[in-house]
Amino acid sequence: MNQVSTQHGTKLRPAGGTLRWLVGKAPWNQASAAGRAAGKVFPPLAPDLHPFLGHLPALRRSRVGILVDGMNQAGDTFRIQVPWMHATVFTDPEHVKTILQLRHENFGKQTRGFDQLRIFLGNGLLTSEGSFWLRQRRIAQPAFHKARLAGFARGMVKAAEDMADAWARRTDPEIDVSKQMMAVTLRIVSETLLGRDVSAEADHVGTAITALLENVQARMTLPVDVPLHWPTPLNRSYHRAADVIDRVVLDMIAARRKESGRHDDLLAMLIEARDEETGEAMDDRQLRDEVMTIFMAGHETTANALAWTFHLLSLHPTVRERLDAELAAVLGGRSPTIEDLPQLAYTKQIVQESMRLYPPAWVIGRNVVADDEIGGYFLPKGTLAFVSPYLTHRNPRVWDNPEGFDPDRFSPERSAGRHPFAFFPFGGGPRLCIGNGFAMMEAQLLLATFAQRFHLDMVPGHRVVPEPMITLRPKGALPMRLVPR
């Protein structure tokens, strides 16, 4: 395709060639052609475009790099394209609001990314849509109400204290913070919401989850979907990992069915829910999908947020000193409780600032259901729209000194008047993360518990590299040294 720059962006012109003719038959190109004919304006392309492969080589080099270059060089809205996908990336908070909230009906979850997640999450809360999703969301919502969350605080602190006790008994001061945070958040989500402690299997489950995420990521970058029953190495590794997690989740459900009536948690709500019209309960398949979704979405993200927080604290001693001072003043060495949370304001700001720089859900994709226009740019039906907390949180037109770590920017004074979608680590609109209150409370309590007992220092020589998979994790392990306080 040839581009013609205009005052407002770039218009597309059709070009010749058989390959291009074939690609031109794709639905998004048909819609784009109609847009061109109608004189619509398309946003500029991100830099580093290969003539045939589009941004594929650049994406393979660095998924985040190409997006950051797009924002810095092309502006707040830009396009990326590979032969099988055209996407518009929006980084302006008002545009993010339009997509996630104001016109959310036109931005659906029928994307390849969500299709890959559906392979193992099935039709659970994160991946379902429409009236079915709404019904399931209403069933699950009460488990996340404020009054219920309060009841989880003690369990969260107990899990963190048990882990800190285990740290204190260690002879080797070096730990893998990513792995440790994964284990403690796994215990918390399974105990509080699903009524079962799976800590004994944390290692096993953690390895399987990492393998699954890597697998899903690898599938997303393939040009075509490979059927799961083909005996490819990718499929075999998928089945190995999925079997481990499936077994844990199905055991959880089976155990609960035997002891029904004795629990009052999310799993109980899901099992006891009855369809208003038919009176039917959720079938085993649906129950498995919902539990799998909570199990996966409910710990990996929070674990990454905490891992990034400890990394940032080790790089910013003055922030850590202020954290220590707040913990000493509010807690004086005792365990934090739910009542302490309002006083642990700086602790919360540290978590927020860490999620600004390293939002675990770093990119959110949607399919454009019908032709649309945002910010003067045409969005053809069948293309993708991406919003990215990572980009908006680092957009220099939205934030002062965006690369700096400054928890004070979340103080009430400095937050006043900020666009609600300038910071959106939990998404927004009707599909806002159902676990956002749970996650914030958990992160605040865990940070307070661990930081009171230990400083975590960088291991000299270890380079921390962000790995943007489905979630943004530190690549490989995050080794840090425990320093008792």
Ligand code: HEM
């Ligand atoms: C720091 C931690 C977390 C982050 C950054 C995070 C982020 C997100 C984001 C961005 C979405 C929206 C996705 C979209 O619009 O496509 C989402 C949805 C969701 N999250 Fe979280 N999440 C976190 C913790 C949790 C926890 C603790 C739970 C459960 C216990 C959870 C369960 C879910 C579910 C079920 C959805 C789908 C909700 C729906 O569409 O109705 N998340 N999360």
